[in-house]
Amino acid sequence: MLKKNSKKWLLKHINDPYVKLANKEGYRSRAAFKLLEILDIEKIEISDGYIIDLGSSPGSWSQVICKKFINNKHIKNKIIALDLLPMESIDGVDFLQGDFRDKNVEIELSKKIGLNKIKFIFSDMSPNLSGIPTVDNVRIIDIAxxxxxxxxxxxxxxxxxxxxxxxxxxFSQIMQLFKLHFKVVVERKPKASRSSSSEVFIVAKFLK
Known part of the structure; x- marks a missing residue:
C-alpha cells in the first residue's frame, strides 16, 4: 500500500499538465518540454556536427533533438546518447550504456566520432539527492x-x-566555472520545471 506522501506525489504527477502533454505527444517524460522551451528561447539551431545527450534515459531529450532536427540531413545518425541505465531505442540515436568516464565507453565514443569534435552537449543528469544540503551540494557540483x-x-x-x-x-561556484571558460553563460528556468524544484539549466556557448 502506498504511503500518504507517495499517494500525494502520484496524484500530483498524474494530474500534471506536462505529464498529460508528454503522453499525448509521445514523449517519454515531461522533461522534453524543458528542453523544447530552452531551444526556443535560445534560438539554438542544430547545425552539422555530433550531438551528445548525457544521462539520456528514458530518452525524452533525445526524442526532442530528433523531432526538432530530424529533417536536417547532416544530423541524422550523429546523435549519441549515453546513460548508466538502459534506454529503449530511438530512430536516429546511437545509444551507449555505461559511465562516460569509463575507458571502454570512451573508446566506443571515440570510434563513433573519430577525430571530430562535438557541437552540442545536452545533460539532464541529476545526482541522487539526499535532502541534506551539505551532501547534495557536493554531489551537484561534482555532476557539473x-x-x-x-x-x-x-x-x-x-x-x-x-x-x-x-x-x-x-550554484555560484558552478556558474563561475562556466563563465571562466565560455563566452556566453545564461541561467534558464523553463515553465515545465516545477516551481517547487530548485533545478535550473545553464546554457553555455563558445569555449574561450
Whole structure:
C-alpha cells in the first residue's frame, strides 16, 4: 500500500499538465518540454556536427533533438546518447550504456566520432539527492564538474552546452566555472520545471 506522501506525489504527477502533454505527444517524460522551451528561447539551431545527450534515459531529450532536427540531413545518425541505465531505442540515436568516464565507453565514443569534435552537449543528469544540503551540494557540483570536463575534452570551440543543475550554496561556484571558460553563460528556468524544484539549466556557448 502506498504511503500518504507517495499517494500525494502520484496524484500530483498524474494530474500534471506536462505529464498529460508528454503522453499525448509521445514523449517519454515531461522533461522534453524543458528542453523544447530552452531551444526556443535560445534560438539554438542544430547545425552539422555530433550531438551528445548525457544521462539520456528514458530518452525524452533525445526524442526532442530528433523531432526538432530530424529533417536536417547532416544530423541524422550523429546523435549519441549515453546513460548508466538502459534506454529503449530511438530512430536516429546511437545509444551507449555505461559511465562516460569509463575507458571502454570512451573508446566506443571515440570510434563513433573519430577525430571530430562535438557541437552540442545536452545533460539532464541529476545526482541522487539526499535532502541534506551539505551532501547534495557536493554531489551537484561534482555532476557539473563532470560535464565540464567532458566538454573540455570533446566540445568544439563554437559548441553549446545545456546542463541541468540546482540552486544551492554551490550554484555560484558552478556558474563561475562556466563563465571562466565560455563566452556566453545564461541561467534558464523553463515553465515545465516545477516551481517547487530548485533545478535550473545553464546554457553555455563558445569555449574561450
Amino acid at each position: 564538474n563532470l560535464v565540464f570536463e567532458f566538454a573540455k575534452k570533446y566540445l568544439s570551440k563554437d559548441g553549446f552546452i545545456v546542463l541541468k543543475t540546482f540552486h544551492g550554496s554551490g
